[in-house]
Amino acid sequence: MTFHKTCLALAITLSLAATAQAADTIKIGVSGPFTGGSSSMGVSMRDGVRLAAQDINAKGGVLGRQIELVERDDEAKNERGVQIAQELINREQVVATLGFINTGVALASTRFYQNAGIPAIANVATGSVVTQQFLPPKYEHNYVFRMSAADNIQAPMIAAEAITKRGFKKVAIMADSTNYGQLGREDMEKALDKLGVKPVAVEKFNIGDVDMTAQLLRAKEAGAEALLTYGIGPELAQLANGMAKLGWKVPLIGSWTLAMANFIDTARANGDGALMPQTFIQNPNTPKRKAFIDAYVKAFKPKNDRIESAVSAAQGYDSVLLLAAAIEQAGDTKGADIRAALENLKKPVEGVIMTYKAPYSTTDHETIDGPGLVYMGEVSKGRVIFAHPEDAQRSVANAGQSAQ
């Protein structure tokens, strides 16, 4: 009799355990560089993602289940990104992954998500080809999405600022030797070509290089009136400081990485006046943005209350909101269903960068489709501000508008 009772007790416990299993977490992968020269972007993105996940979990989670973030440091190395992609897909069995700051890592990793049929949202990487690797009709579905302003939008903006707005005729391109730098350089050359301008010098530097004398002298001898840059914070700071040493200062106009905290802090006064496209500037000009900035500063206590990479943090935050909305709409966590939902989001999602209304379609996997959603930022006294006052007004308008 006791044996039967034990069996019954065991059976009830096991079935209870089984139902408890059904209410388990939704695993979302977070892949980014949390160490190294790109880490300020990676850490800001990760913290923005954490903040959004906390907010959603506090309101009950997604489909009644809590979000569980599985974070991995890809160290900005392509091979690490590949390892992490395989681990997240096969061992952790995430339903989707957010992240990818470095274009090279994004290109190397997204292939695995595409093959496994799991959505990957690149929330910071800007290399134009990232979302264009697996387009129909060659591939049936594209599982790679993006939240940031791709280089084929940034490069024309940089060119327009230098050539059209400021009237420079001779410009030099300074790009680093990574996938990001070189693909960005190509986009830059195309954008300049469209305006009928050929750069007077195109120079390269490596990650970790400290002496930029050769590159700067070549640009100077060619008569450059502005430097158009495609690199990351530490090396860009060496460019700014190198110019000061040579006693030759021309405007730095370049990709969004000129807003990185390690550029601003290392170049200090030499970095003031640098211009770059930004999807988000740490300026609480709407209630939602103020709430986000305050919550971020309170939770992660960045130095001087300045978010290290405000763009990465905001894009990270919004990527979770979009993904959660897609999972709710799909009703389950199957990769194909989430993808379909993302491509056809029915309800508007109020994010920090803008209010998203049907941001993706089967042919368009970018939330930022044009320069209308991007603003020029300017480095001033250790912070990034709006370079043009009309941009500040446009950003408020975009908060209430839809993404085309």
Next chain:
Amino acid sequence: MRVSAGKNMTIFLQLAYSGVALGMIYAVIAFGYQLTYATSETLNFGQGDALMLGGLVGLTLVGMGVSYWLMIPLVCLFGMAQGAVVERVAVRPAIQARSEFGWIMATIALGIIFRNMAENIWGRDALHFPSPVSETPLSVLGANILPMELLVVAGALLIMGAIELFNRTSIYGKAVVATSGDRDAAGLMGINTKLVITFSYALSSLTAAFAGVLVAPLTLTGASMGAVLGLKAFAVAIVGGLNSGLGAIVGGLLLGVIETTTGFYLSTGYKDVPGLILLLLVLTVRPAGLFGKTAIKKV
């Protein structure tokens, strides 16, 4: 590029100044490699990380309010301690186990451990090191040079000169030279060769740490600042000869100037190539290094 001869000279001078400052840093690190090779025929492959630790410790001290000049001897003491640790933990066990090349992996591993420790203590980002001298460039013969770059050259020559003087005049220095010449004979003469080897590692890390605080105001101070410098300085040590202090200086200057001039006159994408070609050339034509002595081992 059509420029006048005068302008050409200015450009070359500008490149040369940067190259010389960079080259002297390579020379000091290479000198450090030579110090341990002389007494124990081993090298500390974590030399770049010793430089990095020196730079970061210096940054912390300066951040706490210690003046740059007072900080230097403190960092040198730290460097000596770090070098002794490397020797005790990585090199001595490998030598005692009669492993031919175990010290290579051991010093590399210790370097990686130090780098990870640094990342955890000081964070992953590159930090700014305040310059102890004015940051306005001086104009020498038409080209600009930063006072800090002059300090680097002076400091590098000073430390190498000081160590050479120590070797030649003091009794402890003579013990080091004796051990370098013939370790077994020195041991038989009553010199504690184990202590001498530990001491040479301490000196080697001292020079690396000193190089770290010299180069820090010119570049970015961070956990990964030593990796590339250590590797290039190794090439300089090979080019100059592993047993010649003058060779380290000449090799360092050669590599530094070649890097900056190639970047300008050829293409910035190929900046690193000539240094490596130089290394290959030297290994082919004069494997002992430009100033090295060819050692003939009798079997």
